[in-house]
Amino acid sequence: MVDVQSMKDERRIPIQKVGVKGVRYPIILKDKRAHIQHTMPRFLNMLQKLCQELKAETAYSDLHFPYFIEKKAPVSGQVSTMSYDCSYEAKVSGKAHSFVVGVKVPVQTVCPCSKAISAYGAHNQRGLVTLKVALGPFFWIEDLVAMVEESASSDLYTLLKREDEKYVTERAYERPRFVEDLVREVYLRVEELGKFPSFSVEAENFESIHNHSAYAYVEKK
Amino acid sequence: MVDVQSMKDERRIPIQKVGVKGVRYPIILKDKRAHIQHTMPRFLNMLQKLCQELKAETAYSDLHFPYFIEKKAPVSGQVSTMSYDCSYEAKVSGKAHSFVVGVKVPVQTVCPCSKAISAYGAHNQRGLVTLKVALGPFFWIEDLVAMVEESASSDLYTLLKREDEKYVTERAYERPRFVEDLVREVYLRVEELGKFPSFSVEAENFESIHNHSAYAYVEKK
Amino acid sequence: MVDVQSMKDERRIPIQKVGVKGVRYPIILKDKRAHIQHTMPRFLNMLQKLCQELKAETAYSDLHFPYFIEKKAPVSGQVSTMSYDCSYEAKVSGKAHSFVVGVKVPVQTVCPCSKAISAYGAHNQRGLVTLKVALGPFFWIEDLVAMVEESASSDLYTLLKREDEKYVTERAYERPRFVEDLVREVYLRVEELGKFPSFSVEAENFESIHNHSAYAYVEKK
């Protein structure tokens, strides 16, 4: 059979990216201790082979997956499971490579302005923080999630008893955060760690008094 | 040319629904005074003709569109525009027909439990209420939206000055609503109007202390 | 602490549905032989307990999950993995219950009209068939998927070699299907099995010559 796809293209326009998109595959990630430091080298190897076989300059891979973490409610200790959308974005060009890990962490933010000007109450809402870090040395997804959750007015839970709800409500009211505060707090924690050559923090607040979002973005290159 | 689609099907299985989906078309709806009572009969006529031409028992149409309403901020009077996702679901079978109008209204809800048990603050969030009413006599989309917005802890705005934000925050704190309260409040207002033979109210709260939603549904048949 | 949520509501409007939505949880389904007949009774038990504890008339559960099946390419035998979106919709009212299993199966359809009137070629496209069956006795998700895939012009694959692509192209061209044909073919196969008291088949074709979909729906009650 003829192989049309291997024929030479006479238009001589180099294409930056070509491949497939939207493939879904079952992958089992092992526990906190094991996986990123095993997964990363395997990914990069796979991309290196791809480059060689296809005679490409650069190979890209962008993998998205839900990651589940067990969490205790702050007062009752009740255990439940939270789900976080994560990603691995890998790139190999000859001997150079990059590997970016992303976590999307839902949080609660209480509005500092609303608290300061109101006799009682303060509007608050769910927000979504996207932290992306370039590897770098060994670390755990759990630690990235924790840095974001500590930066918010409060973190979220799948299961809360009433004593937990009281604690979470009061603690959040004591820790108001604009969306700008939120990305700065995460920035500070990640920079303090000193582990990642570059990273970015993006926050989107699904405002409870508006039908649009508040948004902030900060990066270290 | 042969007309394969008009050939007789030997399998003799009557199909309940067949047609197209996902067509997008520019439509200009006129102002509050004019449109539903003009649009509805035209829609039903169109479906009646479809039934006759295709010799179908029943014709269906499901139209979704954004609807824009100008709104004043509660204290400053600042005017801005809110967008609401609306729908017309029409059905014609011989001489019988139904026409259901849907509005999706984003609102704010303050949690009554969180308020009652906490020394200060109360978690609150954006929620989305879907009200569907079967026509019925003449009415305006603006009135459906207003009934939902009055039922919530607070309605939402595209633009708020600080004096508005103070007002909205305090008012919402004074009017806590579970998702069950919300659908009941809407139910009461719609029933009191006495205009609609049947209707349904659905509310989803994008909880600010959880990463999932609270949900309630009530209908009158 | 006061328990606001357990207080009596004076509005006396019974709510048809109340609960949570959007919870994500890691679940491991075992292989073809084991899972539905184990999962179903456990689900129904869980809902029965929920009814009793909450003194509800009816309890609902709607679970969505990706299901992975290994598949061989038709000529080369090359093995790869396909992913299908599945659902369990369960409902318990006192001693009555229902349990509906849904599978969404992507397929290829070749247009019979385009083939008949054209000197060469025929437009074809990806379609998505949603089959829902009410249980009923024992069966396997694999069998539902197979009935849909046999009904289409061709089934889809994650990996095809060139000899497979030739086979798939020619076979699809020999088996043109309108969206109406597709739902009827699935209907016939499911009815012939005689296992399910009720079922529905929905098909949407992402037309390659239009920017909208062709749609058909058939059900047995």
Place this chain on the structure above:
Amino acid sequence: MVDVQSMKDERRIPIQKVGVKGVRYPIILKDKRAHIQHTMPRFLNMLQKLCQELKAETAYSDLHFPYFIEKKAPVSGQVSTMSYDCSYEAKVSGKAHSFVVGVKVPVQTVCPCSKAISAYGAHNQRGLVTLKVALGPFFWIEDLVAMVEESASSDLYTLLKREDEKYVTERAYERPRFVEDLVREVYLRVEELGKFPSFSVEAENFESIHNHSAYAYVEKK
């Protein structure tokens, strides 16, 4: 009232982007002759003012909208309306600015490999091409759409009679395109125009024999 948001932040971390997201507003674009060359300067002015008022280094705006174009079927001349998702991405830093116009054009692609190796037929599918051009001098959205539609195996229509369907099917079969061909063809046409300092072309094919997409990307900087 205190103005918390205007207080100085002691963390001294400059934020790259802050603002709102997801605002929906009704905008009326006038006809082909009038709008881009009017809209662009107004947008850039608005962003310049924003920079000055907020003492920001850079202001960004990202606007998405559906754009409707009337189209004639190729043989019958039947007129119908197609909808294209478009975007304006504007950026102002002091006196420098950029303005990128994006159009998403759905097309049909016939697979050259499938055609070459099969005795009859060839798999084809809907694809989506995203063309982004940096302005640049005066031009029309209609012209961008036309360059993409000419590059595909066939363009799409909202309404086709049977004589049109025959024409479209045969023409597409005569013009097979891989996703790489498609982006190269668009690249050539846009470069030939010589109007845009930089541009990018992205194509995604919703493969009819796979449940994933084929993808290609090319850019000129």
